[in-house]
Amino acid sequence: MPDDWKDKIRCSFCHKKSAEVKKMIAGPGVHICDQCIELCNDILAQERLATSTEPRLPMxxxxxxxxxxxxxxxxxxxxxxxxxxxxxxxxxxxxxxxxxxxxxxxxxxxxxxxxxxxxxxx
Ligand SMILES: [Zn+2]
Structure with a gap:
């Protein structure tokens, strides 16, 4: 693989480069970094505590x-x-x-x- 792939792959959520994060996980045409996954986990943990299950997108x-x-x-x-x-x-x-x-x-x-x-x- 050419060396520029690390610059090319960016998190689809925060737009950080692959080199700026610990782990980048690939989906079909998109990527998510470990920091955004952590943020998602925090949101999910908060949702579990909340009583409402209303979806909040789009806002x-x-x-x-x-x-x-x-x-x-x-x-x-x-x-x-x-x-x-x-x-x-x-x-x-x-x-x-x-x-x-x-x-x-x-x-x-x-x-x-x-x-x-x-x-x-x-
Ligand atoms: Zn990210």
């Missing part, structure tokens, strides 16, 4: 417009990371000579759309 009602605007680039960064990851996986399939037809079927798009979206520019 727009409690956010100012500034806070919502500050959140947008974080979502866009995760989207870019997922797009990059998908591109890498498709590029890997292409090194195995898997056809654009099969890649398209897997992604629910035509062969032509898959090629237009993922062909390498070089």
């Amino acid at each position: 727009w009602e409690s956010m100012t417009e500034e806070q919502i605007l500050e959140h947008l680039p974080k979502i866009a960064a995760v989207q870019a990371q997922v797009d990059d990851n998908l591109r890498d996986w498709v590029a890997h399939l292409r090194t195995r000579d898997v056809s654009w037809e099969r890649i398209g079927v897997s992604l629910g798009m035509t062969r032509q759309s898959a090629w237009e979206r993922f062909r390498s520019e070089t």
